[in-house]
């Protein structure tokens with residue numbers, strides 16, 4: 001497993017850099033790199049976000065939706081069997097138990113409520129694994145706003161169940177990107193639609209990606225995960241965890257849980273990216289571990305790109321991680337040294353998917369299985385150094401019902417030969433970023 005290590009001397013957030021600025025920068029990352037057509041829509045959204053994010057009534061309405069509709073607080077579960085196997089104290093934050101089966105509902109309820117306040121007549125969204133699409137269709141149905149969901153054709157195949165769920169919920173599902181279409185194609189199509197229909201349409205983005213204010217807004221809605229988890233962990237374990245793990249696609253569940261522990265600088269915050277078949281181009285989606293700074297879909301962040309700055313094809317067994325970029329705040333956190341990222345291979349994620357299912361009776365989403373695998377490796381590494389029985393927290397971002405057919409298919413395939421892993425070149429942002437790739441809003 002490849003690791004992007006944090007440097008010990010940089011464990012704290014650097015005080016000199018500006019974070020979460022009014023322009024949407026996290027250090028040098030983030031911003032709004034979009035076509036001029038979208039600027040008025042982003043300004044309108046930002047103004048609404050600024051108003052409602054400090055509005056008590058909005059906050060109370062959202063809290064009621066979280067508790068009475070979505071099922072918050074989600075449980076913190078001690079995993080006794082995994083703990084015995086790994087020789088650790090393993091705790092799971094159970095976002096899989098929420099309504100619609102993943103953390104995505106935290107964000108869609110927040111944004112759909114905002115769309116309702118903004119009196120928008122139509123919601124559009126992109127989806128990869130379908131979980132965000134389902135959560136959007138659900139929130140849109142509740143708010144009585146028609147929804148149209150863009151989904152890559154390859155994702156439509158591997159997440160057919162979620163596509164049907166969205167239709168049942170009254171949403172229109174549109175396949176995009178040709179035969180191999182994935183999340184990136186879906187985001188591009190949604191941005192194109194938004195540029196054409198800015199007046200009456202709300203673009204409900206599904207992760208902490210895209211132009212300002214989306215990364216801040218989505219992270220804020222998801223930070224409920226970390227706030228709850230920290231209090232629950234203190235209550236159950238009587239101490240803080242040594243490390244917190246979450247998978248990173250666009251990065252919203254990871255930011256959500258990390259936010260509860262950012263100031264606890266003794267707690268390791270570890271994001272699990274999709275290492276796919278290995279870190280050679282086209283075989284993974286590990287933007288932070290093996291990407292470079294560049295602009296994708298409206299923000300300056302780490303992206304997987306070819307030598308001339310074009311977005312490279314990516315791969316993951318998990319549709320929700322199959323994305324060539326990552327939220328800009330993760331790029332900043334990586335650079336600051338507060339977080340670290342590891343690339344988990346498809347095979348390791350599949351094993352973790354089975355191990356959690358068999359040992360605890362919890363079938364995780366394939367995305368979440370990446371976090372489980374990263375945690376297992378972390379415990380094994382500590383054990384080699386003689387450090388025993390660490391208390392750790394893993395974010396189970398979603399449940400695996402959507403993945404069982406795909407996993408059955410994958411387990412029946414002949415074992416693929418291992419690809420020799422290339423050691424990624426240093427990715428710290430020491431040179432001028434590539435800003436050639438502006439995929440959204442054209």
Ligand SMILES: Cc1ncc(COP(=O)(O)O)c(C=O)c1O
Nearest residue numbers: 131207249250251252253320398
């Ligand atoms: C269950 C689940 N976990 C994680 C992710 C990755 O998204 P993010 O990195 O924004 O949390 C997805 C995306 O679809 C998902 O469905």
